[in-house]
Amino acid sequence: MTAVHKALTRLQRKLERAELEHLRRHAAELAEKLEEAERRIQIAEDRAHNAECFGEMWHGLAMELQEAELQRDPSARIGLTKEGELVRVHA
Secondary structure, eight states: OOHHHHHHHHHHHHHHHHHHHHHHHHHHHHHHHHHHHHHHHHHHHHHHHHHHHHHHHHHHHHHHHHHHHHHHOTTOEEEEOTTSOEEEEOO
């Protein structure tokens, strides 16, 4: 093996080690990004679940209110304002 060939072989090994180290760092960065994305997804899913539960609760309360008003006065009509307030509508 000539000196040039040995030098080229050493250089190739050095470049391969550098490339491997670069790929390892890149893989670690991607793993961190993935963990962060999964954490954010979990937060979003939790918020969506909470919003759904709140909506179901609000709907149930609104239906109870409407039923109570209808039992008190069968001609009662319940409306909803733009602000989301339930009101009795007078015809």
